[in-house]
Amino acid sequence: MGLMRMAARxxxxxxxxxxxxxxVNHRQEEKYAAKDAQAQAAAAAAAPAPAAEEDPTEKVKQLxxxxxxxxxxxxxxxxAKKKALGI
Numbered sequence: 670m671g672l673m674r675m676a677a678r679x680x681x682x683x684x685x686x687x688x689x690x691x692x693v694n695h696r697q698e699e700k701y702a703a704k705d706a707q708a709q710a711a712a713a714a715a716a717p718a719p720a721a722e723e724d725p726t727e728k729v730k731q732l733x734x735x736x737x738x739x740x741x742x743x744x745x746x747x748x749a750k751k752k753a754l755g756i
Contacts (some may be wrong), residue, residue: 686703725753725754725755728753729753729754730748732746732749732753
């Protein structure tokens, strides 16, 4: 009978240890998953938004207005227009 008790006790101890280890592992996974989610949210908030591409025609119109107002010289207007049109 002593051998059966020892085997049963060993099985209970091993089962309890496995259950406790599984529970601890589960809690740690949840904790790290929450930290990862927070880090990803912070990284997404810190990332700059992609710049919207401006229509080249609108950009040239704006440059033409500045040129007409005398803010841009002929050379500056020509250079800015080429840049806006990708020439």
